Amino acid sequence: MSFLFSQNAIxxxxxxxxxxxxNRTIRKMSQTRFxxxxxxxxxxxxxxxxxESCNGGSAANIRVFVRKKRxxxxxxxxPKEEVKAEEPRQQQLCSPPDIEDFAYGKKCGYxxxxxxxxxxxxxxxxxxxxxxxxxxxxxxxxxxxxxxSLPPKERRFAVLVSSLLSSQTKDHVTHGKFKCAVQxxxxxxxxxxxxxxxxxxxxxxxxxxxxxxxxxxxxxxKKIAKICQLKYDGDIPSTLEDLLQLPGIGPKMAHLVMxxxxxxxxxxxxxxxVHRICNRLGWVxxxxxxxxxxxxxxxxxxxxxxxxxxxxVAINPLxxxxxxxxxxxxxxxxxxxxxxNFCPSAFKEISSPxxxxxxxxxx
DNA sequence: GTCCAGACAA
DNA sequence: TTGTCAGGAC
Numbered sequence: 001m002s003f004l005f006s007q008n009a010i011x012x013x014x015x016x017x018x019x020x021x022x023n024r025t026i027r028k029m030s031q032t033r034f035x036x037x038x039x040x041x042x043x044x045x046x047x048x049x050x051x052e053s054c055n056g057g058s059a060a061n062i063r064v065f066v067r068k069k070r071x072x073x074x075x076x077x078x079p080k081e082e083v084k085a086e087e088p089r090q091q092q093l094c095s096p097p098d099i100e101d102f103a104y105g106k107k108c109g110y111x112x113x114x115x116x117x118x119x120x121x122x123x124x125x126x127x128x129x130x131x132x133x134x135x136x137x138x139x140x141x142x143x144x145x146x147x148x149s150l151p152p153k154e155r156r157f158a159v160l161v162s163s164l165l166s167s168q169t170k171d172h173v174t175h176g177k178f179k180c181a182v183q184x185x186x187x188x189x190x191x192x193x194x195x196x197x198x199x200x201x202x203x204x205x206x207x208x209x210x211x212x213x214x215x216x217x218x219x220x221x222k223k224i225a226k227i228c229q230l231k232y233d234g235d236i237p238s239t240l241e242d243l244l245q246l247p248g249i250g251p252k253m254a255h256l257v258m259x260x261x262x263x264x265x266x267x268x269x270x271x272x273x274v275h276r277i278c279n280r281l282g283w284v285x286x287x288x289x290x291x292x293x294x295x296x297x298x299x300x301x302x303x304x305x306x307x308x309x310x311x312x313v314a315i316n317p318l319x320x321x322x323x324x325x326x327x328x329x330x331x332x333x334x335x336x337x338x339x340x341n342f343c344p345s346a347f348k349e350i351s352s353p354x355x356x357x358x359x360x361x362x363x
Numbered sequence: 364g365t366c367c368a369g370a371c372a373a
Numbered sequence: 374t375t376g377t378c379a380g381g382a383c
Binding site for chain 1: 366368369370371
């Protein structure tokens with residue numbers, strides 16, 4: 001009984017996590033200049049095309065790692081050293097950017113627009129107000145809430161596992177299933193790499209069912225556990241590039257885990273909601289054009305050039321929740337959106353007849 | 364039948 | 374770039 005209570009307590013205590021984390025991050029960022037490890041990792045650091053030297057997380061860098069990852073036919077232990085040997089890094093060819101320096105990209109000769117869009121602060125504030133009720137699925141789930149009461153190493157692994165399980169799910173339908181899956185792993189003592197590594201894939205699959213793509217996720221979880229055991233002493237990788245080497249971890253997840261697991265802000269975690277909303281608002285564009293960005297990675301690169309770093313962590317849950325309830329992919333509820341007057345895309349897509357925001361299901 | 368969400372393979 | 378993955382809502 002007390003065991004079950006403690007499990008529930010862990011899950012319940014997760015809610016406070018993101019608030020304290022965001023506050024800590026903002027405090028930390030306002031107190032310190034960027035160390036080499038927390039460089040803003042955008043391509044605006046490049047002095048010329050092909051110069052990957054400035055940071056560990058530019059979109060170009062990520063594309064290189066993703067290509068390498070895809071080139072691997074086997075998903076076994078990642079060739080971390082090999083990758084690093086191929087691409088020796090020099091630190092910081094460009095000077096570190098100021099948080100306020102929106103023109104930083106221009107300084108480095110990059111062609112993305114570095115102009116902060118007009119009224120972006122009013123829009124963000126308006127979205128914050130719309131989101132104040134915290135009724136979006138993202139407010140009650142999310143990997144940042146995982147393993148809050150665990151020791152740091154286990155908490156980081158829990159964050160990684162939760163990220164993997166929660167991704168690629170239709171949130172308002174499946175977030176209950178996701179939470180149950182994490183809880184089942186926890187209750188079976190499987191929220192650590194050692195146990196997970198020694199558990200049959202079929203068992204993991206049964207425990208995480210019915211989260212989306214459970215078969216592939218079970219397989220990836222086991223591989224990740226093995227890699228963490230063998231290469232990172234039971235911890236998770238601490239750099240963006242090493243995280244990207246893990247099976248099933250792409251740019252979005254890697255940034256999320258760096259932000260939440262390691263509390264190191266290397267970039268904005270851009271998922272489909274952030275990507276869609278930033279484009280609808282006209283906040284991002286393809287380099288040298290006014291066209292919409294074509295991928296979340298391109299959105300991240302463009303957004304990072306002007307959005308102050310204080311907002312980098314908070315913008316994801318803010319826009320994800322907004323995208324889940326009001327600025328939905330299909331039939332956005334422009335009628336109830338209080339910032340539609342600032343949105344160039346408002347009322348241009350077919351709105352739902354009622355124009356009322358979709359309430360997330362509470363399953 | 365279409366959509367969703369992110370990684371991956373072809 | 375496109376299809377696949379899982380399965381429920383619409």
